[in-house]
Amino acid sequence: MRGVQTDEPVTILTVAKEAGVSKTTASDALRGSGRVSEATRAAVAQVAERLGYVPNGSARHLRRASTGTIGLHVPEVLTRSSYYMSFVFGVVEQAARHDYDVTLITSGQRRPRPPRVDGLVLGDPLGGDPVVESLMATGLPTVSCERFPGDRQADGVVWSEHAGMLARLLGHLRSAGAARPALIVAGDESDWAASLHRGYLGWCAEQGVAPLVRRVSFDATGDEVRAAARDLLRSEPLDALVCAPAGAATEVAPLLREAGGDVLLASCVDGAATRLADPPITAIDLRPREAGASCAELLFELLAGAAQAGTERVHPIELAVRASTSR
Amino acid sequence: MRGVQTDEPVTILTVAKEAGVSKTTASDALRGSGRVSEATRAAVAQVAERLGYVPNGSARHLRRASTGTIGLHVPEVLTRSSYYMSFVFGVVEQAARHDYDVTLITSGQRRPRPPRVDGLVLGDPLGGDPVVESLMATGLPTVSCERFPGDRQADGVVWSEHAGMLARLLGHLRSAGAARPALIVAGDESDWAASLHRGYLGWCAEQGVAPLVRRVSFDATGDEVRAAARDLLRSEPLDALVCAPAGAATEVAPLLREAGGDVLLASCVDGAATRLADPPITAIDLRPREAGASCAELLFELLAGAAQAGTERVHPIELAVRASTSR
DNA sequence: TTCTGATGCCGGAACGTTCCGGCAAAGGTT
DNA sequence: AACCTTTGCCGGAACGTTCCGGCATCAGAA
Numbered sequence: 001m002r003g004v005q006t007d008e009p010v011t012i013l014t015v016a017k018e019a020g021v022s023k024t025t026a027s028d029a030l031r032g033s034g035r036v037s038e039a040t041r042a043a044v045a046q047v048a049e050r051l052g053y054v055p056n057g058s059a060r061h062l063r064r065a066s067t068g069t070i071g072l073h074v075p076e077v078l079t080r081s082s083y084y085m086s087f088v089f090g091v092v093e094q095a096a097r098h099d100y101d102v103t104l105i106t107s108g109q110r111r112p113r114p115p116r117v118d119g120l121v122l123g124d125p126l127g128g129d130p131v132v133e134s135l136m137a138t139g140l141p142t143v144s145c146e147r148f149p150g151d152r153q154a155d156g157v158v159w160s161e162h163a164g165m166l167a168r169l170l171g172h173l174r175s176a177g178a179a180r181p182a183l184i185v186a187g188d189e190s191d192w193a194a195s196l197h198r199g200y201l202g203w204c205a206e207q208g209v210a211p212l213v214r215r216v217s218f219d220a221t222g223d224e225v226r227a228a229a230r231d232l233l234r235s236e237p238l239d240a241l242v243c244a245p246a247g248a249a250t251e252v253a254p255l256l257r258e259a260g261g262d263v264l265l266a267s268c269v270d271g272a273a274t275r276l277a278d279p280p281i282t283a284i285d286l287r288p289r290e291a292g293a294s295c296a297e298l299l300f301e302l303l304a305g306a307a308q309a310g311t312e313r314v315h316p317i318e319l320a321v322r323a324s325t326s327r
Numbered sequence: 328m329r330g331v332q333t334d335e336p337v338t339i340l341t342v343a344k345e346a347g348v349s350k351t352t353a354s355d356a357l358r359g360s361g362r363v364s365e366a367t368r369a370a371v372a373q374v375a376e377r378l379g380y381v382p383n384g385s386a387r388h389l390r391r392a393s394t395g396t397i398g399l400h401v402p403e404v405l406t407r408s409s410y411y412m413s414f415v416f417g418v419v420e421q422a423a424r425h426d427y428d429v430t431l432i433t434s435g436q437r438r439p440r441p442p443r444v445d446g447l448v449l450g451d452p453l454g455g456d457p458v459v460e461s462l463m464a465t466g467l468p469t470v471s472c473e474r475f476p477g478d479r480q481a482d483g484v485v486w487s488e489h490a491g492m493l494a495r496l497l498g499h500l501r502s503a504g505a506a507r508p509a510l511i512v513a514g515d516e517s518d519w520a521a522s523l524h525r526g527y528l529g530w531c532a533e534q535g536v537a538p539l540v541r542r543v544s545f546d547a548t549g550d551e552v553r554a555a556a557r558d559l560l561r562s563e564p565l566d567a568l569v570c571a572p573a574g575a576a577t578e579v580a581p582l583l584r585e586a587g588g589d590v591l592l593a594s595c596v597d598g599a600a601t602r603l604a605d606p607p608i609t610a611i612d613l614r615p616r617e618a619g620a621s622c623a624e625l626l627f628e629l630l631a632g633a634a635q636a637g638t639e640r641v642h643p644i645e646l647a648v649r650a651s652t653s654r
Numbered sequence: 655t656t657c658t659g660a661t662g663c664c665g666g667a668a669c670g671t672t673c674c675g676g677c678a679a680a681g682g683t684t
Numbered sequence: 685a686a687c688c689t690t691t692g693c694c695g696g697a698a699c700g701t702t703c704c705g706g707c708a709t710c711a712g713a714a
Contacts, residue, residue: 009392011670022694027671034673035692057443058394059670062385062699068443069396069430076416078599081408089403092431101443103396103428104419116384116395116428221603222577250549254581272405276548338700349664354701361703362662386700389669657714664707673698683688 010053019047030055070095070299071117073105073135075126077219080246082271083288087123087145090292098300107131114138119299121145122154123292126218127189141302141309143295147191155309156298158291160317162192162268163199165284168319169242169266170203172282176325178240178264182212184228184252185244185268190218196244196268212236222251233259240264240325249274249281253324265324279323291315337380346374357382397422397626398444400432400462402453404546407573409598410615414450414472417619425627434458441465446626448472449481450619453545454516468629468636470622474518482636483625485618487644489519489595490526492611495646496569496593497530499609503652505567505591509539511555511579512571512595517545523571523595539563549578560586567591567652576601576608580651592651606650618642 008014016026021040028034029044030053036044047053061068072091074084092102105115107129119141125132127149136142136154143156173181183200186193197213204211214228225248232238233256241256241263243249249267256263267274270283294315301307335341343353348367355361356371357380363371374380388395399418401411419429432442434456446468452459454476463469463479470483500508510527513520524540531538541555552575559565560582568583568590570576576594583590594601597610621642628634 009670012672013670023671024673024695025693027673028693031672035690037692040692054440056389056670058385058389059699060385060672062383062389062701063670063672065699067385069428072431076412078409078412081412082405085403085405085408085412088431089433089435092433093435099440101396101430103430104399104415106416106419108416108420113381113426221599223603223605226605272548276550278550278553336700339702340700350701351665351703352663355663358702362660364662367662383700386669387702389671390700390702392669655714658712659710660712661710662708664705666704666706668703669701671699674696675694676696677694678692680691681689684686 009056010051011056012053015044015048015051015053018051019044067116067118068099069101069103069117070296071105071115071120071135071140072102072123073107073120073125073132074123075129076107079219079221080124080269082273083246083269083286084123086288087292090289090294091121091123091296092292093289094293094296094300098296100300102296105131105135115140119143119303120154121292121295121299122148123295124190124192125149125154141299143299143302145291145295145315149189149191149194153310155311156295156302156307157312158295158298158315159191159312160286160291160315162195162284162317163202165317165319166196166199166242166268167203169268169282169284170200170207172319172321173240173242173264173266173325174207176240176264177327180209180212180236181240181242181264182214182232182236182238183242183244184214184216184225184232184248186218186220187215193218193244200242216245216248218245220245220248222247225251226255229255237261238263240266242266242268244268246271247273249283249324250277253277253281262327264327270320274322275320277324282322282325283320285318285320287315287317336383337378338383339380342371342375342378342380345378346371394443394445395426396428396430396444397623398432398442398447398462398467399429399450400434400447400452400459401450402456403434406546406548407451407596409600410573410596410613411450413615414619417616417621418448418450418623419619420616421620421623421627425623427627429623432458432462442467446470446630447481448619448622448626449475450622451517451519452476452481468626470626470629472618472622472642476516476518476521483622483629483634483638483640485622485625485640485642486518487613487618487642489522489611489644490529492644492646493523493526493569493595494530496595496609496611497527497534499646499648500567500569500591500593500652501534503567503591504654507536507539507563508567508569508591509541509559509563509565510569510571511541511543511552511559511575513543513545513547520545520571527569539565543572543575545572547572547575549574552578553582556582564588565590567593569593569595571595573598574600576610576651577604580604580608589654591654597647602647602649604651609649609652610647612645612647614642614644 142154144154246269267283270285471481594610597612
């Protein structure tokens with residue numbers, strides 16, 4: 001039952017009058033605040049339900065000096081759209097649990113005013129993006145997924161052990177027989193790419209392996225990663241390849257197959273494509289939806305004063321070993 | 328210059344006092360409403376700029392009985408994430424031009440309240456989605472991209488001539504020598520897929536060609552479309568293949584190459600992948616960003632009373648002929 | 655001179671909800 | 685009986701902006 005539809009909006013005053021209490025009591029009863037008896041609370045709740053009362057967000061947030069909304073920024077990198085969509089959905093759903101809305105902010109926007117939000121989530125902030133810079137300059141509580149490249153960090157950071165997980169993947173490749181795994185990775189405008197690269201170099205140093213890297217752009221196309229793979233195939237005997245950019249592994253899989261040689265293949269970003277490829281491709285599952293939710297949750301803690309600026313959270317990621325890395 | 332930072336919020340009262348006018352005059356001056364002299368307007372604007380005045384959205388929208396926000400719903404279909412992300416960005420940017428925020432609504436959300444928005448954009452509404460149904464039941468002004476499957480339509484519909492464009496693509500394939508082009512397409516839960524299928528059948532009837540169709544799910548995986556393509560290859564001599572699902576064409580391209588036979592290949596959804604494939608794949612460019620902007624614009628017209636419920640707009644789409652359909 | 659219309663200001667009230675502190679009643683303690 | 689504490693209500697004011705209609709002034713027409 002939706003409630004009676006009238007031309008008069010159902011306000012807290014309507015509910016209070018119908019329940020025979022003051023507006024303050026009605027408000028307190030519905031919000032669980034103040035000192036209201038359980039019987040009165042139930043009676044008011046019933047009236048509100050019956051009338052289909054929905055609090056006016058503008059009124060509430062004017063009074064509270066808040067907006068009830070968080071802003072979410074994601075880079076417009078379409079090769080990572082699958083990851084970002086999942087991330088976005090995670091944020092939106094976690095925000096809903098806190099009765100917050102999520103307003104999207106894009107780097108293509110030209111707008112003359114700061115966002116009307118209580119706080120910000122930055123998904124994978126890229127260095128050199130002026131919109132990201134200006135968002136961080138707002139002074140609003142901000143949580144970033146991965147660190148911001150550079151010295152200045154958001155109030156809260158949710159990050160994952162990419163280097164460590166890559167070392168584990170490389171170890172797995174090593175024990176599967178690969179003597180010298182190669183890496184295709186983006187540049188340092190992304191903290192994620194930078195830590196993968198660093199982790200790879202560190203692992204090679206530790207294992208006494210000569211690094212075999214090809215750098216591509218953060219939003220590398222299929223052709224770009226295929227060109228990088230071809231280059232690797234031409235210049236060295238290739239026994240294993242780890243592709244960092246999202247979607248790259250599935251782009252090079254046919255190429256490696258054609259080239260023969262039984263090259264092990266893995267991806268640093270998991271998704272439906274790697275899972276459902278034939279053979280399924282070993283990948284690092286970044287769990288983007290959960291990452292989104294975790295970022296949102298940390299922001300709400302910051303907003304509620306339950307967390308301090310400078311808080312860092314480790315978001316667990318997983319290695320999904322599949323057929324592409326076995327012989 | 329950001330303006331002097333004090334602990335006291337800069338309100339319209341602050342600006343008015345500083346400019347030596349009433350709050351009403353200050354408000355009217357900044358909004359271009361009321362009857363305010365040009366000199367007074369300029370003076371107030373200068374004070375506002377200097378003080379870094381930003382209107383309080385909650386106060387404004389409480390007074391106006393509005394929210395300053397539109398809701399955007401997109402299906403959580405990750406194979407179409409590239410298209411949807413572009414669509415989303417288009418909506419967000421057009422909304423920004425109207426000083427509106429965009430709040431995302433997902434089908435995975437469980438929330439006890441209607442969205443606090445002035446209107447809704449439904450990107451590619453899928454039949455059978457209860458969240459879409461409930462959004463359409465809110466009574467809010469609503470614009471959908473493509474029609475809603477079924478009798479009930481949104482207040483505004485932005486749609487494209489998919490059947491017509493497919494006929495043109497088929498004609499192009501025909502003139503490139505294909506006698507019997509095949510189609511891989513999703514089911515009727517999407518109006519887009521339904522019109523492609525209908526258009527294909529209509530074209531075949533008109534040309535006296537026996538239809539060659541394989542149905543897949545709307546969110547078909549690479550394997551699923553490859554299985555469909557293999558099935559086609561096995562059962563008939565295949566001279567041309569049109570893949571409707573986003574991403575499908577690039578998934579089957581290597582398969583067709585391996586099979587030999589010089590099969591012409593085209594896609595009903597264009598993107599970076601089809602553009603940058605080798606050879607580049609002929610595709611229908613749905614121009615998602617522009618579609619998003621167009622939907623948002625129609626919604627703002629509805630909200631402003633400049634368009635009527637029942638308005639339909641044709642969003643132009645384009646056929647990008649590329650090397651995959653030439654011999 | 656008087657009246658009318660235009661211009662450009664103005665204060666009060668409204669929007670819907672929350673916060674704050676007052677107060678009545680009841681129960682317990684001295 | 686008087687005092688104190690707790691419980692559970694209450695009305696007024698606040699939040700910041702816009703809407704509405706009033707009013708003063710000036711210029712032009714009758």
